Amino acid sequence: MKRTNTFAVRPLSDDGEHLLRDLLDASAALWNEVNYQRLMRYNDEDGFEGDVWDADTGRLEGQYKGVLGASTAQQVIRTNSEAWRGFFQLKEQYHDDSNTSVTEHPEPPGFRGNEEEGRQLKTVIRNTSYTVEWGERSRLEILVGSELKDRYDHTGRLRLEIAGDPNWPDYDKQGRLDLWYDETDNTFRASQPVTISDDARATPLADETAALDVGANNLVACTTTTGQQYLYDGRDLFDRFRETTREIARLQSKLEDGQYSSERIRRLYRKRTRRRDHAQEALCRDLVERLYEDGMDTVYIGGLTDVLETHWSVDTNAKTHNFWAFKQFTERLACTAEEYGISVEVRSEAWTSQECPQCGSTDRTTRHQDTLTCPCGFEGHADITASETFLERHTSEAVRPMARPVRFEWDDHTWSESPRSPARDSPKEQRTDPSTVYRDGNVASGDSQAV
Numbered sequence: 001m002k003r004t005n006t007f008a009v010r011p012l013s014d015d016g017e018h019l020l021r022d023l024l025d026a027s028a029a030l031w032n033e034v035n036y037q038r039l040m041r042y043n044d045e046d047g048f049e050g051d052v053w054d055a056d057t058g059r060l061e062g063q064y065k066g067v068l069g070a071s072t073a074q075q076v077i078r079t080n081s082e083a084w085r086g087f088f089q090l091k092e093q094y095h096d097d098s099n100t101s102v103t104e105h106p107e108p109p110g111f112r113g114n115e116e117e118g119r120q121l122k123t124v125i126r127n128t129s130y131t132v133e134w135g136e137r138s139r140l141e142i143l144v145g146s147e148l149k150d151r152y153d154h155t156g157r158l159r160l161e162i163a164g165d166p167n168w169p170d171y172d173k174q175g176r177l178d179l180w181y182d183e184t185d186n187t188f189r190a191s192q193p194v195t196i197s198d199d200a201r202a203t204p205l206a207d208e209t210a211a212l213d214v215g216a217n218n219l220v221a222c223t224t225t226t227g228q229q230y231l232y233d234g235r236d237l238f239d240r241f242r243e244t245t246r247e248i249a250r251l252q253s254k255l256e257d258g259q260y261s262s263e264r265i266r267r268l269y270r271k272r273t274r275r276r277d278h279a280q281e282a283l284c285r286d287l288v289e290r291l292y293e294d295g296m297d298t299v300y301i302g303g304l305t306d307v308l309e310t311h312w313s314v315d316t317n318a319k320t321h322n323f324w325a326f327k328q329f330t331e332r333l334a335c336t337a338e339e340y341g342i343s344v345e346v347r348s349e350a351w352t353s354q355e356c357p358q359c360g361s362t363d364r365t366t367r368h369q370d371t372l373t374c375p376c377g378f379e380g381h382a383d384i385t386a387s388e389t390f391l392e393r394h395t396s397e398a399v400r401p402m403a404r405p406v407r408f409e410w411d412d413h414t415w416s417e418s419p420r421s422p423a424r425d426s427p428k429e430q431r432t433d434p435s436t437v438y439r440d441g442n443v444a445s446g447d448s449q450a451v
Contacts (some may be wrong), residue, residue, distance in 0.1 A: 001198060002193060002335075003168045003335075004168075004191055005167055007166060007189070007190055007192075008164060011158075012159060016160070019148055020188065022151070023144055023148060024121035027122060027124070028119035029115075031080055032111045032114070034076075034080045037055035038053075038108075057077045060077070061074060065145060067147045071126040071128070071143065072123060072124070072145075074126070075123075075124045075176060087108050087109060090106035091106050101327065120266065122180035127174050132162070132192065134165075134169045138161070141159050142160070143158075162190075168196055172195050178190065179191075201339060204295065204297035204340065205295045206297065209224070209391065210222055210296045210300070213352065214324070218234060219233070219324060220232040222387055227401055229387070229403065229404075230406050231383065232408045233407060233410075234410075237276070241323045244272040248272075252265060280324075280328070281332060282410075284332050286414075299333075300345055301333065301346055301347070303347065330346065349386070352387075352389045352393065353367065355389050356372070357380075359376040361374055369382075384405050
């Protein structure tokens with residue numbers, strides 16, 4: 001399995017911090033020069049002949065290897081090449097009418113700031129050019145160029161202290177290291193991809209199944225064959241995302257002609273992305289751990305293609321693509337689930353959010369905010385109902401009577417149970433025995449407990 005250790009690092013001295021900053025700044029400068037040559041060729045600017053791959057990267061590598069070291073200079077150039085290949089792939093998908101995964105025209109790789117306003121301090125280190133030692137005094141050592149060593153009278157590799165413990169200290173192989181300065185927290189951070197043995201993977205406790213409805217307001221609604229239901233509320237998260245987006249747009253409107261960004265704008269972009277990714281990672285971890293304890297071995301997640309074709313709007317598109325980053329969420333969920341031996345499969349969920357679980361109608365139901373109603377008398381939580389319908393549609397297992405759904409809210413650190421969890425029964429129905437569940441027009445008793 002492939003996993004990633006992410007941790008903070010600290011230089012051991014002031015000279016060490018200055019050396020590290022110079023290393024990261026030179027890496028950003030090299031990225032910018034390579035990217036500039038390729039962008040000029042992409043735009044067919046005068047004086048730049050050929051395609052993007054004709055940029056004189058050999059000369060630039062020679063220019064920067066004294067500061068960065070040859071291997072790091074090569075890795076920076078290689079990373080930029082990967083970014084351009086990714087851009088061309090997205091562009092091809094965007095122009096493919098049969099492919100609906102890319103809805104906005106992709107942009108070429110961007111620059112990492114400039115010398116006047118400050119560059120984004122970031123580099124990438126080849127897997128053979130750094131070492132990590134875990135223990136009571138964990139440390140990271142990275143290769144630096146001879147010019148930096150002479151400038152700071154430094155010998156050997158640069159040693160950095162590691163703060164915190166890794167998620168995956170025992171691994172078979174390490175990948176190239178990303179190292180950057182986090183301006184939001186004024187902290188140097190590192191990201192280390194590792195390959196760990198499949199023996200570290202857990203075995204599912206049973207062969208139960210779960211289905212997820214990924215929505216715009218409620219990020220995830222989940223129903224399991226054991227009768228558990230979970231709801232993760234994303235309204236506050238999206239409101240903060242939208243506030244930051246508006247502030248970015250306001251600052252962009254004040255830029256001078258010919259200026260496309262500023263350090264403040266870039267900082268807001270990074271802050272917005274980091275906040276979303278933190279919540280997303282925590283949601284995946286929290287949900288998968290619950291599903292593992294419930295005995296799941298398979299999780300179905302609804303694909304967005306059918307949803308966007310049926311319910312597309314500017315607001316829904318902004319939430320599902322820009323804010324929640326559905327593809328990224330699916331990949332993160334599958335990666336987390338793999339640790340527990342749980343498989344994640346994408347399936348069509350077309351019309352599940354309109355289908356009445358009581359009479360099966362899809363054209364007579366009405367959805368208002370979180371409520372789904374039908375003339376047959378059904379009234380329930382729309383997303384919870386959709387996940388239940390989705391589960392019944394894609395599993396042959398019997399779905400047990402449902403416990404009261406558990407609702408979670410994000411507090412910037414964890415997903416915590418909310419006292420405002422939605423009721424299992426209809427607001428119009430009189431609540432008596434919590435073990436009774438209204439299904440298919442009948443009252444069925446069960447052993448489910450409210451969670």
